[in-house]
Amino acid sequence: MEYTTLGETGVEVSRICLGCMSFGRGEPWMLDDEEATDLIDRAIDLGVNFFDTANAYSGGESERILGNALAGHDRDEQVVATKVFFPVEEGPNRSGLSRKTVEQELDASLGRLGMDTIDLYQIHRWDDDTPIETTLRALDDAVRRGKVRYLGASSMWAYQFADALHASDRLGLDRFATMQDHYNLAYREEEREMLPLCQQEGVGVIPWGPLGQGYLARPHEQLETTTRADPSNVHNPTPEYGAAGGEEVNERVEELAEEYGVTMAQLALAWLFQNEFVDAPIVGTTSVEHLEQAVEALDVDLSASDVEYLEAPYEPKPVIGHD
Template identity: 35%
Template sequence: MSLTLDSYRLLGRSGLRVSPLALGAATFGTEWGWGAEQDEARKLFDLYVERGGNFIDTATTYTDGSSERLLGEFTRDNRESLVLATKYTTLRRPGDPNSGGSHRKSMFASVEASLRRLRTDYIDLLYLHVWDFTTPVEEILRGMDDLVRQGKVLYVAISNAPAWQVSRMQAIADLRGWSPLVALQIEYSLIERTGERDLIPMARELGLGVLPYSPLAGGVLTGKYGRDDLTAANAAVDDGTRRRVTVAGGALTERNFAVVDVVKEVAAELGRTPAQVGLAWTLRNPGVTAPVIGARTPAQLEDNLGALEVDFTAAQLARLDEVSALTLGIPHDLLAGDFGRTLTRGDMSIEARR
């Protein structure tokens, strides 16, 4: 399956060409207590672009705005060659209810702030970052469409939202002639596969490219955590990385360590690192366009990029799938099982061609 960063892919049902791995810029800046200082972030950016990468992901509040500010500095000489994605909805000013949320005021103010920090007059891809459960979908879609018509945004997308709301929005956009969503960003990895129930199938059906974030499950799939990290004393250690966030988020469980054990075994067989195996598995999903990788050092980024060269045997893929498998739940297990098929087809063979 060997790929390179310039093995470009179309983003959803659009003509936009993007690299098969997106560079996540949440590590640009140290305001959150971890991340890369400006010079180190510049090395990450340069390494990615020099390899042919063109797809960079940030958000209005990443590292309190430093992520966008640094990208504005780094992209001064090659802005037109890059696809810059940013997000709105997270609270920008504590105590100000309208500085966050999905509504029109938040959307327009956030976009204007992002344009200033990124030193550009347009955003290639704008995400609704986090669903707020209060803003009418028509208000969101009309606001997004207005930004596209003004030329301040080229494409619109969504992240962290229920599948039924996303599908509803896509149907409304289509019926009213508004700008459609072209991408869906969700957490997805060997450890977090629940997106396979509804979100990823929905995205494939409705023409949204899937861009997984945290494809290494907050570093768990790199193998750097051990079962001793489950203890409260170890969980409290602050070593200047995302370790405390990962531990506090409940990602360290016996089930997940069982997945990591198989990842390590496959990595040893292939002469690869666990991180490369975890990323390569995500890349193989036909519904996935580009996982978002977040590195803190050039060495970590180099290692991540090696995932593009990983190829699995059928037996290795089966082991990875088996150890990380989840039940799909109602109605998916019924519909995918023999009983469900018998109810609609009897003993006939019917092949879908599309």
């Protein structure tokens, strides 16, 4: 395993973060306790020490499963990230980023994870109904109380993120150390504003959907054969991946994967590993074999001309992942 420093936190994380959205119930492709625990155990064997979940994944089940699975391992080495914004259950004060919701949800996450402290606590989205200063004060208090070590944010407009960073600096509060945004070879809108902002501000970047939710892992004609791609699934790959040059990108991934003797998923991950903006992609997999492939992809060394070839067909597309 290769390790990197997460933004400017000084924290060492594996270059692969294991996404835990697929643990729990609700969709046919999700893993139950035992299957998820096997996957987490294997990830730790392979040197993965970075795990991403959220309060809302499977109504809290993902956090519970992750916490139980990590309990048998050395917690000092693990870096656990979770999120707040989306509701675990419906009702008033169950979602958003008010002080009330943040404090309640943080305690609930700590309880499900069975931990005293969360390493990285992320706001899952921007909340138009709560001033960012209010949220930042609640998050800063959580850090002072020892419930959270570092703060992170997820998909939003770059102007909002810049506003949040500026507000925390102005108020002398802990600032967001990481950005978890949507980024892969078939969705590169973040290169316009968000990624240069993160670089300028020393913010670590941990992309979600690094494989385009499976779109980049197989020829585009075969996408619909997967359970995950069933349109009834909430997290099915967006048809936008194939738009605006996306199919040609997919075909070039297939072509170069063959040349390098690797799978398409490995090639798509190799592109992220060589990307100057990215600390660690958050890989979502339900299979030990696919996890092992992701780790092997760290050894795939793309030439500069192949990177250029992979990127060339991409054209701008509508923003996907936040409003």
